[in-house]
Amino acid sequence: MTLRRKIIVAGAVVALLNLMLLIVFGDNGLVEMHRLREKEQTMVRQNETLARENVSLYRTIGRLKSDPAFIESVARNELGMIGKDDIIVILPGSTRQRK
Numbered sequence: 001m002t003l004r005r006k007i008i009v010a011g012a013v014v015a016l017l018n019l020m021l022l023i024v025f026g027d028n029g030l031v032e033m034h035r036l037r038e039k040e041q042t043m044v045r046q047n048e049t050l051a052r053e054n055v056s057l058y059r060t061i062g063r064l065k066s067d068p069a070f071i072e073s074v075a076r077n078e079l080g081m082i083g084k085d086d087i088i089v090i091l092p093g094s095t096r097q098r099k
Contacts, residue, residue, distance in 0.1 A: 024030050063070040075081040082088065 022029065026032075064074070072083075076083075
């Protein structure tokens with residue numbers, strides 16, 4: 001093998017190595033593609049979670065519009081309201097307060 005041919009082969013090997021490095025580590029290389037796929041999977045999971053929350057909120061809104069028992073339950077538990085005929089008993093030493 002002549003010196004000229006050795007130089008050409010060495011140059012081709014260096015060029016191929018540079019191309020491989022560019023493919024793996026370049027701006028749109030394999031490493032970036034892997035990172036983007038992980039980000040996509042994270043976003044898909046977040047979208048699924050938000051979709052479930054939306055369905056739950058939609059059902060709650062529907063019940064608040066039409067279900068008197070649910071409305072009363074929310075008023076009592078979350079707002080601390082009492083009914084017209086309810087009797088309030090305050091025990092001595094009791095410091096519990098509702099929000």
